[in-house]
Amino acid sequence: MSAPRGRKAVFLDRDGVLNAAVVRGGKPYPPSNLDEVRILPGVEEACRRLRRAGWLLVVVTNQPDVARGLARREAVEAINRHLVQRLGLDDVRTCYHDDADGCGCRKPAPGLLLEAARDHGIDLAASWMVGDRWRDVEAGRRAGCRTAFVDSGYDERRPETPDLVVHSLAEAASGILEEPLMKATDLKVKVFADGADKAGMLEMYADPLVKGFTTNPTLMRKAGISDYRGFAREILACIPDRPISFEVFSDDLPEMKRQAMEIRSWGPNVFVKIPVTNTRGESTAGLVGELARAGVQLNVTAVFTLEQVRAVSEALGNHVASNISVFAGRIADSGRDPLPIMAEAVRIMSAHPRQELIWASPRELLNVVQADQVGCHIITATNDIIRKLPLLGKDLAEYSLDTVRMFRKDAVSAGYTL
Numbered sequence: 001m002s003a004p005r006g007r008k009a010v011f012l013d014r015d016g017v018l019n020a021a022v023v024r025g026g027k028p029y030p031p032s033n034l035d036e037v038r039i040l041p042g043v044e045e046a047c048r049r050l051r052r053a054g055w056l057l058v059v060v061t062n063q064p065d066v067a068r069g070l071a072r073r074e075a076v077e078a079i080n081r082h083l084v085q086r087l088g089l090d091d092v093r094t095c096y097h098d099d100a101d102g103c104g105c106r107k108p109a110p111g112l113l114l115e116a117a118r119d120h121g122i123d124l125a126a127s128w129m130v131g132d133r134w135r136d137v138e139a140g141r142r143a144g145c146r147t148a149f150v151d152s153g154y155d156e157r158r159p160e161t162p163d164l165v166v167h168s169l170a171e172a173a174s175g176i177l178e179e180p181l182m183k184a185t186d187l188k189v190k191v192f193a194d195g196a197d198k199a200g201m202l203e204m205y206a207d208p209l210v211k212g213f214t215t216n217p218t219l220m221r222k223a224g225i226s227d228y229r230g231f232a233r234e235i236l237a238c239i240p241d242r243p244i245s246f247e248v249f250s251d252d253l254p255e256m257k258r259q260a261m262e263i264r265s266w267g268p269n270v271f272v273k274i275p276v277t278n279t280r281g282e283s284t285a286g287l288v289g290e291l292a293r294a295g296v297q298l299n300v301t302a303v304f305t306l307e308q309v310r311a312v313s314e315a316l317g318n319h320v321a322s323n324i325s326v327f328a329g330r331i332a333d334s335g336r337d338p339l340p341i342m343a344e345a346v347r348i349m350s351a352h353p354r355q356e357l358i359w360a361s362p363r364e365l366l367n368v369v370q371a372d373q374v375g376c377h378i379i380t381a382t383n384d385i386i387r388k389l390p391l392l393g394k395d396l397a398e399y400s401l402d403t404v405r406m407f408r409k410d411a412v413s414a415g416y417t418l
Contacts, residue, residue: 006123007343007375010050010176011113011140013131014061014092017150017169018043018083021132026155028132030063032071034078039086042170047087049173054339054373056120059083059092060112062135067098091116107131108138113145121350121375130172134159148172184209184389189372191389192243192358194380196223198235205239209389212243214299214325214358214380216273236267245299245323247273251280253287260287264296271299271323276308289315292322299323301360304331309345318352323378328371329361339374346375365391 014030015021020038021028031037047057059080065071073096080092093112095105105111117124129140132150137159140147149162150172166172192212193204196219204210213235217228225231232246246266248259260272272291274284288300292315300312303326316322326345328338342359349355356377359367365388371379391399 006117006126007056007121007346008054008373009056009058009090009116009120009122009127010173011116011127011129011143011145012057012059012089012169013107013133013136013150014059014080014083016132016152017130018059018087019079021152023152023154028152028154030065030071030076031079033075034082037079037082039083040168042168044087046168046170046173047089049177051088052337052339053177054343054370055176056090056122056343057088058090058113058116058120058122060107060116060129060136060139061092062095062107064096064098064106066096067101091120107135108142110139110143113139113143117143121347128172128176130169137162148175183393187368187372187392189359189368189376190378191368191386192378192380193386194219194360194382196220196225196231198231198238200383201235202238204383204386205242207386210242210386212245212378213239214245214273216247216301217249232263232266236270239269240267241269243269243271243297245271245273245301247275247301251278253278253282253284256284257287257291260291260296261294271297271321273299273301273325275302276300276312277302283311285311285315288312289317292316292319295320297321299325299358301325302327306341306344306348309348313349313352313355316352316355318354321354321356323356323358324349325358325360325380327360329363329367332363339370342371342374342376365389368392 012018016028020040022031050057063076066073066076083089084092093116095112097103097106116122124144127145128148129136129145130148131137132152134157137147137149147162148164148166149159151165151167164172164175166175190211191209192214193201193210194214195201196215201213246263248256250256250259263272264270274288277283288298291298297320303309303312303324309324312324326342328342331338331341345357349357359371359376359379362379362381362385365385368379
């Protein structure tokens with residue numbers, strides 16, 4: 001199993017990017033206390049947009065006035081806490097040293113970024129540093145990030161060759177989010193086909209982008225399947241070399257175990273799906289742990305909460321290849337943003353490298369991109385969504401023209417007249 005992949009982050013300078021700097025003599029200075037803090041226009045919405053797109057938000061700030069005796073550390077930390085609460089930041093890293101201290105954390109040194117990357121599993125090459133001074137841009141460059149310079153017109157040295165020059169965090173966020181979209185071949189998340197129609201499954205098996213399969217009793221019933229065992233064996237004979245999940249359907253824990261052991265015997269590529277609880281709300285964590293210790297490859301399904309993720313991850317341990325299926329689509333159906341939940345699930349499971357997180361029940365192709373950005377290992381998708389994968393990265397002007405041509409063709413074909 002692959003270890004959890006690096007997550008994308010936007011590293012943010014604080015003063016002059018998130019909150020207004022105090023400008024004196026053409027140079028920026030930090031607010032001295034919380035009463036002086038003014039969050040800049042567009043910052044809250046920019047942070048929301050970046051978070052929705054799956055980016056971690058990490059502040060990296062120099063505060064040398066503490067070392068110089070001009071500011072109190074408590075005041076700096078109070079401002080940091082306020083910004084975390086207002087903007088939903090994931091972390092704040094602060095250097096309190098001055099240049100003479102020769103530390104590795106004071107920007108332009110990249111220490112703050114490197115520490116945060118280690119602690120949060122951040123892929124620096126896929127991340128951005130946004131700042132309003134040359135030190136910020138240089139720190140990002142040394143860390144291996146792309147860089148955005150917020151040009152506030154200060155009377156000081158300018159950075160060399162930032163990737164993006166903007167005038168606000170809102171503008172930087174637009175540049176970050178509107179970069180060319182990935183193509184299907186760029187995806188790191190593994191795409192599994194979710195279905196129970198033999199012809200559809202074999203169609204997906206012929207697609208090299210599809211790395212595995214999942215099914216469940218509901219899908220089988222819709223497909224008109226009456227012989228559970230017979231269908232499973234038929235599919236496994238056709239698809240012997242990619243993971244396939246089959247679910248137990250008993251509501252009784254001892255019977256679940258018996259069914260799991262039989263399903264496990266059907267083939268080396270079989271994962272046994274166990275619901276996180278039975279219909280009485282009784283946790284299956286104990287059974288999951290027992291099966292994992294027995295070497296049964298598991299896919300624990302119908303997971304919705306982080307408490308369930310923690311319990312299941314602890315029960316699975318690192319005994320055997322296993323999946324935890326978090327139903328991100330259904331979470332979104334309840335009006336909740338699934339991205340923070342999925343990101344935290346990745347972090348929780350990172351202690352056990354044989355566990356892989358599944359983004360289950362996606363509703364649209366965008367969910368595949370979101371799953372990839374947040375660090376999910378697998379996304380299950382219907383054939384209809386998988387067939388749209390070639391649209392990833394399609395030029396929007398070209399897509400617009402294709403749409404107009406479709407409308408024109410259909411109108412002509414229908415013989416409409418006015």
